[in-house]
Amino acid sequence: AQTVTQSQPEMSVQEAETVTLSCTYDTSESDYYLFWYKQPPSRQMILVIRQEAYKQQNATENRFSVNFQKAAKSFSLKISDSQLGDAAMYFCASVNFGNEKLTFGTGTRLTIIP
Amino acid sequence: GAGVSQSPSNKVTEKGKDVELRCDPISGHTALYWYRQSLGQGLEFLIYFQGNSAPDKSGLPSDRFSAERTGGSVSTLTIQRTQQEDSAVYLCASSYPSGSTDTQYFGPGTRLTVL
Numbered sequence: 001a002q003t004v005t006q007s008q009p010e011m012s013v014q015e016a017e018t019v020t021l022s023c024t025y026d027t028s029e030s031d032y033y034l035f036w037y038k039q040p041p042s043r044q045m046i047l048v049i050r051q052e053a054y055k056q057q058n059a060t061e062n063r064f065s066v067n068f069q070k071a072a073k074s075f076s077l078k079i080s081d082s083q084l085g086d087a088a089m090y091f092c093a094s095v096n097f098g099n100e101k102l103t104f105g106t107g108t109r110l111t112i113i114p
Numbered sequence: 115g116a117g118v119s120q121s122p123s124n125k126v127t128e129k130g131k132d133v134e135l136r137c138d139p140i141s142g143h144t145a146l147y148w149y150r151q152s153l154g155q156g157l158e159f160l161i162y163f164q165g166n167s168a169p170d171k172s173g174l175p176s177d178r179f180s181a182e183r184t185g186g187s188v189s190t191l192t193i194q195r196t197q198q199e200d201s202a203v204y205l206c207a208s209s210y211p212s213g214s215t216d217t218q219y220f221g222p223g224t225r226l227t228v229l
Contacts, residue, residue, distance in 0.1 A: 035217070037220075042222060043203060043205075044221070044222045044223070045207070045220035047217055047219070091156060091157070100162055100164070100216075101147075101159045101162060101170070101172075101173070102147075102157070102159065102218060103159075104156035104158075105156050106154075106156045107156055
């Protein structure tokens with residue numbers, strides 16, 4: 001069974017600064033995918049970034065990047081130049097190839113300080 | 115194009131009543147998922163539909179929960195004889211199979227409150 005652990009229930013960062021959200025996972029599979037989703041107060045889960053486990057290069061999407069450490073089963077999210085609109089719950093999730101059922105962590109609430 | 119839509123946005127019901135929650139996936143998406151998000155928790159998988167295949171119901175918490183998908187598009191999640199522990203946000207997602215594991219796109223959810 002897969003597990004995803006987010007050990008930071010809450011984080012805060014000054015606007016324009018950089019923050020890193022932690023995530024560790026456990027899976028017995030060799031082919032899997034990792035995701036970060038953002039959930040603002042509107043409740044809609046929005047995909048932030050996706051990483052295929054077979055790719056060594058860390059995924060990036062504009063101000064968002066990941067540090068994927070496969071051996072350590074770690075998948076942290078770095079947000080650069082934090083903006084007020086980044087305030088949300090952030091969920092880390094994993095799925096084994098061919099399984100399709102996402103396994104989520106318990107989330108990190110990110111607050112942006114103006 | 116339009117994203118995943120869900121209705122109602124909020125539903126308040128009395129314990130013991132049945133409720134139906136609706137999900138309209140993104141047009142062309144053949145895969146549809148239901149998740150439950152209880153207060154302060156991550157998302158918990160409930161059920162998965164893929165095309166005409168039999169659904170994966172392995173996440174349904176009890177036989178009071180059922181779901182169907184008509185015509186390969188709209189899905190309805192039904193909870194019978196609701197209990198207070200059923201109070202949660204129910205999220206629907208859809209994806210388009212592309213040969214690898216596909217990104218799931220979520221709707222805004224239905225917040226269910228059982229009094």
